Amino acid sequence: MTIDRSRWLPPLVVLVVLAALPLFGSEFFVTFVMTRTFMLGMAAATIVFLSGFGGMTSMAQFLMFGIAGFMIGNLSVSEAGSKGLKLGLDPWLSVVLALVITTVVALILGAVASRTTGIYYLMLTFIFAVIGFFFFGQVTTFSGFGGITGIDPPPVLLDHPIRLYFVALALSFATYFTLRAVIRTPFGLALQGIRDEPVRMAALGWNVPLHRTLAFAMAGFLAGVAGVLNVWWNGQIDPRSISIGPTIDLLIIAVIGGMARLEGAWIGAFVFVAANNYLRSIPLVDRIGITEARFNTVIGALVLLIVIASPDGITGLYDRLRRAWRPIGVDQAANQLALEGNDPSISNDRGEIR
Amino acid sequence: MNNTPKTGLRRALVALVALCLIAAACGSDDDSGEASGSASDSASASASASASASASEPASADDGEASEDGAAAGGDINGDGILQVGIMGECEGPFGGFHEDVVGGASLAFIELAGASSNSSTSALEGFSGATVAGVEIELVGIGCGDDTPDTAIQEIRRLVEQDGSEVILGPLSGDESIAMANFAKDNPDITIINGTAGAQETTLQVQAENYFRFNGDGAQWNAGIGDILHNTAGWETAAVIVDDYSFGWTSAAGFIAEFCAAGGDVVQRVFPPLGTTDYSSFVAQLPDPDEVDGYFWVVGGTGTQASLEAFVNAKGDLNGAQHAGNLFFNPGLAAALGPGIAGAYVGGFASLPGDVTSPAIDAYIAAADGAWESLPGALSGNEPAAPSVALTFGFGYSYYVAGLALIEAMEANGGDISPAGLQASLAGLTLDAPYGQITLDENRQAIVDAAVQQLVLDDNGEVVSRTVAIVPGVDQTFGGVFSPDTPPPSREDPGCVEADLPWVGNAIPVVDGVPQG
Numbered sequence: 001m002t003i004d005r006s007r008w009l010p011p012l013v014v015l016v017v018l019a020a021l022p023l024f025g026s027e028f029f030v031t032f033v034m035t036r037t038f039m040l041g042m043a044a045a046t047i048v049f050l051s052g053f054g055g056m057t058s059m060a061q062f063l064m065f066g067i068a069g070f071m072i073g074n075l076s077v078s079e080a081g082s083k084g085l086k087l088g089l090d091p092w093l094s095v096v097l098a099l100v101i102t103t104v105v106a107l108i109l110g111a112v113a114s115r116t117t118g119i120y121y122l123m124l125t126f127i128f129a130v131i132g133f134f135f136f137g138q139v140t141t142f143s144g145f146g147g148i149t150g151i152d153p154p155p156v157l158l159d160h161p162i163r164l165y166f167v168a169l170a171l172s173f174a175t176y177f178t179l180r181a182v183i184r185t186p187f188g189l190a191l192q193g194i195r196d197e198p199v200r201m202a203a204l205g206w207n208v209p210l211h212r213t214l215a216f217a218m219a220g221f222l223a224g225v226a227g228v229l230n231v232w233w234n235g236q237i238d239p240r241s242i243s244i245g246p247t248i249d250l251l252i253i254a255v256i257g258g259m260a261r262l263e264g265a266w267i268g269a270f271v272f273v274a275a276n277n278y279l280r281s282i283p284l285v286d287r288i289g290i291t292e293a294r295f296n297t298v299i300g301a302l303v304l305l306i307v308i309a310s311p312d313g314i315t316g317l318y319d320r321l322r323r324a325w326r327p328i329g330v331d332q333a334a335n336q337l338a339l340e341g342n343d344p345s346i347s348n349d350r351g352e353i354r
Numbered sequence: 355m356n357n358t359p360k361t362g363l364r365r366a367l368v369a370l371v372a373l374c375l376i377a378a379a380c381g382s383d384d385d386s387g388e389a390s391g392s393a394s395d396s397a398s399a400s401a402s403a404s405a406s407a408s409a410s411e412p413a414s415a416d417d418g419e420a421s422e423d424g425a426a427a428g429g430d431i432n433g434d435g436i437l438q439v440g441i442m443g444e445c446e447g448p449f450g451g452f453h454e455d456v457v458g459g460a461s462l463a464f465i466e467l468a469g470a471s472s473n474s475s476t477s478a479l480e481g482f483s484g485a486t487v488a489g490v491e492i493e494l495v496g497i498g499c500g501d502d503t504p505d506t507a508i509q510e511i512r513r514l515v516e517q518d519g520s521e522v523i524l525g526p527l528s529g530d531e532s533i534a535m536a537n538f539a540k541d542n543p544d545i546t547i548i549n550g551t552a553g554a555q556e557t558t559l560q561v562q563a564e565n566y567f568r569f570n571g572d573g574a575q576w577n578a579g580i581g582d583i584l585h586n587t588a589g590w591e592t593a594a595v596i597v598d599d600y601s602f603g604w605t606s607a608a609g610f611i612a613e614f615c616a617a618g619g620d621v622v623q624r625v626f627p628p629l630g631t632t633d634y635s636s637f638v639a640q641l642p643d644p645d646e647v648d649g650y651f652w653v654v655g656g657t658g659t660q661a662s663l664e665a666f667v668n669a670k671g672d673l674n675g676a677q678h679a680g681n682l683f684f685n686p687g688l689a690a691a692l693g694p695g696i697a698g699a700y701v702g703g704f705a706s707l708p709g710d711v712t713s714p715a716i717d718a719y720i721a722a723a724d725g726a727w728e729s730l731p732g733a734l735s736g737n738e739p740a741a742p743s744v745a746l747t748f749g750f751g752y753s754y755y756v757a758g759l760a761l762i763e764a765m766e767a768n769g770g771d772i773s774p775a776g777l778q779a780s781l782a783g784l785t786l787d788a789p790y791g792q793i794t795l796d797e798n799r800q801a802i803v804d805a806a807v808q809q810l811v812l813d814d815n816g817e818v819v820s821r822t823v824a825i826v827p828g829v830d831q832t833f834g835g836v837f838s839p840d841t842p843p844p845s846r847e848d849p850g851c852v853e854a855d856l857p858w859v860g861n862a863i864p865v866v867d868g869v870p871q872g
Contacts, residue, residue: 028516032509083845137599137628140846145628146530146601147504149537150561159541235541236534240503277513295499 011176011263018169022162031161035233036273038168040253041266042175042226046219047254048265049179053188054215055117055195060109060125062250063132064102064220066242068227070136071098073148073237084148085141091154099224106220107213114209114216117198129247137239147238151231161233168229172266175222179262182218191215252303258313267314275299429773431521431544437487437772439761440496440514441754442525442535442550447502448630448656449527451733452750454478456550457497458723458730458742459751460524463758466722468492475728476739487762488770495520500527502629504534511535515545521772522546524757527750529554529573529602539563544774546781548760551705551753554601555608556843558800559831565774567781569760569793570705570753571803572831573602574609574844577681577702578805579826581613582859584679584700590614590648592622594641596662597653599626601844606681607653608844610702612836614651615851617859622647626846631658634665644670644677652680659683660691667692675699675810682749686810687734689818696810697818703806704749705756706790708820710868711806719755719789720747756788798839802830807862824862825870834858 022030043065050056070084075097078088089097113124136143157163182188193201194208202208231237249272257268276295310317432438443456458478464470464485470492474480485492496518498510507526514520523545526532532552539547540563549557549568553576558568584590593614597607603626611621627637634654641650654662659680667673675698678684682704689696707716723746731737732745745751764780771777786793791804807824832838834857842848863872 026517028513032512032516036509144845145599146533146604146845149504149533234505234508235537236504236508238504238530241505246505277517 011173015169015173019166022165027161030165033270033273033277035161035165035168035229037266037270038165038172039226039230039233039269040250040273041269042168042172042229043223044250044253044257044265044269045175045179045262046223047251048257048259048262049183050215050219051254052259052261053183053195054191054212055198056113056125056212056216057122057251058125058216058219059122059247059251060113060128060132061219061223062242062247063129064106064223065227065230065250066132066136066237067105068098068102068224069231069237069241070143070148071101072228072231073151074142077148077151079150083140083144083146091152095228098228099221102224102227103217103221106224107217110213110216110220111209114212126247129242130244133239133243136242143237143239145239147236147241149236151235151237153232157232164229164233168233171225171229175225176262176266178222187211187214252299254313255303256306256313258310258315258317260312260319261315264313264315271302271314272299275302429771429776431774432519435772436491436493437521437765438493438495438519439522439524440498440511440518440520441494442498442500442507442511442514442523442527442531443754444502444527444531445499447500448658449502449750451737452527453499454730454737455732455734455745455748455751456525456527456754457481458727458732459746459754460550460758461494462723462726462742462746462751462755463762464492464494465726467759467762472727476730478727478730487765488768490765490770490772498523498525500525500531502528502531504530507531508534508538511538515542520545521774522548522761522777524548524754524761525550525552527551529557529605530600532557532568533561533601536561536563536566539566546774546777548757548781549753550757551750552602553605554843555605555831555837556601558798559837559839560843562798562839564799565778567760567778567795567799569756569786569788569795569801570749571801571805571829573606573681574612574833574837575801575803575829575831576704576805577606577609578613578829578833578858579807579824579862580679580700580702581610581615581619582617582856582862583807583824584649584651585614585617585619586860588649588676588679588700590619592620592648593651594623594625594647594649595621595651595653596625596627596637596641598629598655598658599846600629603629603653603655604844604846604848606702607651608837608849609833610651610653610681611851612833612849612854613856613859615849616836616854616856618853619851621851624846627654627658627662629656629658632661634658634662635669638662638665638669641666641670644674649677649679652678652684655681655683660688663688663692663696673699684810686818686820689810694812694816694818697812699810700823701808701810701820703808705803706747706749706752707806707825708808708822709747710820711822711865712868713789715787715789716747723747752790756786756793759788760784760786796830798831800831802828805829806865822865822868824864826858826862829858 043061046061047058050058072094074084075087075089075094076091078086109128113121116124137145152158190206191211194211198208253268253272254265256271257264275298279298306313430437441457441460443453444450445453461478461482464482465472468485468487470482470485472482481494496514498514500507500510511523514523526535527550529552532549532554533556535547536557539545543565545565547566553573555572555574595607597603615621623642625637625640627634673692673695675696679700681702684699684701720743723743724741727742729739730742730745731739734744734748760781763786764777764784768776768780782795782799793801793803796802805826806822808820809823810818811821813819863870
């Protein structure tokens with residue numbers, strides 16, 4: 001297989017530009033808007049991965065994000081007056097333990113949900129999210145509704161928001177390339193088969209629940225990594241951080257960006273974060289009733305517009321425009337496959353569909 | 355067959371151009387006053403032409419002007435000689451209805467005492483312009499929109515500081531927000547935060563950020579005096595408490611529990627509904643029946659106060675004022691929905707005294723409020739237009755007014771030194787003559803306040819009104835040593851119910867017909 005420049009060049013150019021962003025972007029834009037974009041993008045990418053490539057629309061990804069955050073808070077904070085276990089462990093050890101716990105929980109919850117599909121899967125994972133919210137709210141050993149405050153990142157990142165930006169950038173790209181690679185492994189291809197024809201895949205001998213469980217656990221791990229970054233960035237976490245509102249926000253981010261492409265998650269996150277922070281700064285926008293209190297209305301209208309105009313989100317819109325501009329005769333099937341996240345060259349090379 | 359290298363290059367080019375555009379568009383949001391002015395929410399957009407002109411003068415001109423005035427312009431964070439101020443309120447969540455109140459309260463201080471003018475005659479959210487104290491211009495650069503969650507509070511304060519360039523923040527409104535913001539203050543020592551209304555004990559007693567100042571009492575301080583009266587006057591021996599399950603609720607209940615138990619009472623049941631609960635029936639069911647306990651103390655705020663009392667009526671029968679008491683959220687308005695049976699209930703204090711207590715300073719404050727705007731749609735008038743004093747004599751608006759007042763007096767006291775160190779030192783040493791009483795700060799920059807106990811009573815027209823029955827002077831946050839930085843912050847379990855000596859038990863000043871008797 002030859003190196004396909006067209007596949008690797010765009011992400012690399014984006015990576016270079018984003019790596020250089022601190023040189024010309026304002027501090028707020030870099031350390032707030034973009035860092036938050038990367039964190040939410042990583043979490044939303046796991047929704048895109050599960051939904052777009054596994055047929056599992058999960059509402060529990062923000063729970064995984066939150067579990068990792070709560071675990072960091074419980075394990076690494078020791079200050080008097082803080083809530084939780086206050087174990088005061090080494091921050092890096094806390095990260096390892098937090099991610100292990102998050103992944104184990106994801107494995108268990110993924111196994112429970114693995115035999116459901118469609119709306120039932122969505123509802124079951126939504127129930128997980130609600131249970132998680134009340135668990136951390138009611139069980140004061142781990143948090144209570146007041147949450148855990150005073151969570152510091154490891155010393156190397158403390159008071160260095162630009163470093164945290166680079167960590168978030170690097171982990172975002174790592175997540176993107178990892179998920180892209182996984183999609184093309186036999187496991188990923190089987191997952192896509194399960195997405196399209198679970199009964200047929202089962203009849204062919206594939207263990208459908210196991211694939212779903214493993215995919216959910218992997219997504220939980222990655223959402224947990226984003227959750228660790230978030231709690232370092234925000235310095236605190238409380239149950240309302242993972243309540244129904246933020247849970248739905250994450251799904252909205254995935255929908256805005258588009259469920260068909262992984263990169264849509266970060267684009268959706270950027271639109272969401274930028275709208276939240278810059279919409280109110282547009283001159284005269286408050287004259288038409290759009291103030292900071294109307295943010296949810298604007299995002300709701302945007303989602304409505306996207307669902308009507310481009311069900312595949314912003315990335316889907318890009319694909320449509322590209323198809324419209326391209327000369328007649330271009331291989332439509334290839335585009336269709338690209339829309340569905342398959343790389344025709346790879347799948348043709350492998351041809352491993354059993 | 356599919357993607358050619360040319361296509362890839364085109365994609366890359368598109369991505370590059372898009373990112374550059376985005377970065378260019380957003381990269382101009384630096385920390386200067388200019389960006390702040392444009393981002394000051396409704397404030398700048400709606401400012402009158404003259405107000406806009408004064409608010410958006412080039413920084414260089416301001417520098418020169420400030421220097422000529424002799425103000426210590428060099429030391430401020432932004433280096434422009436102007437003090438950029440942000441107000442952190444809540445436009446969503448359980449206390450979203452108080453947004454006008456709190457922004458109005460903070461603005462009133464600058465309108466009354468710093469020569470500012472309101473940008474609208476019917477809404478405080480449009481901001482103010484033209485404020486000057488000790489020769490230093492004060493600019494309102496942004497109004498934060500919280501939703502009662504610490505997450506949003508941190509993100510909004512970062513926006514106010516990092517994008518809008520705020521050097522001083524007035525706020526926040528609510529308990530958990532304040533703990534998160536005090537931790538933020540610790541990490542950002544140059545930013546000065548003057549608490550709005552938030553009343554969690556932990557914010558100042560445990561976190562102890564050097565640059566976080568609270569000129570209002572915490573929830574426990576506000577409830578000083580009520581446990582003594584309920585035990586020694588109303589004769590309660592046992593009580594059940596139902597408490598919002600978050601830091602302010604715990605702190606507010608802690609004040610009652612500490613004093614009621616110190617006086618010899620016993621708290622037999624504690625129930626904790628989450629903040630923002632809509633159906634309280636399962637929590638009310640956990641309370642003992644009226645014949646099993648002498649009384650109930652309610653610490654359920656915001657949108658939950660009425661809903662929880664209605665659930666009680668449905669489950670356990672009509673309200674009897676002799677058997678119920680509550681913190682600041684118990685107000686005469688509840689009688690409209692629940693009937694006059696609530697009359698007789700004792701109510702904890704808040705930042706300001708009820709309307710039946712007057713003084714020349716209070717009258718002047720009310721007149722200033724009513725002169726600043728034609729009307730304000732505050733929470734007490736159901737967010738319908740009403741005289742501004744309706745909103746600003748209630749604790750939310752008043753606490754924010756005191757925060758603004760503290761900033762102004764601190765600047766006047768140090769001759770306009772707006773360097774972080776100069777401003778913070780001046781704030782820490784301030785004795786504030788506020789309309790509803792003098793306020794000093796303890797070593798944790800926490801106010802020592804006079805607390806008032808009120809009672810809901812029937813007036814001559816048979817309507818339920820609030821009446822002040824006692825004032826407890828000089829209540830400090832430690833409650834006579836019950837609370838300290840080393841004791842666990844108030845929570846579901848803490849404080850325990852123990853008999854003790856509180857300095858003011860039996861020493862509250864009775865108030866008769868609005869006149870303190872001592």
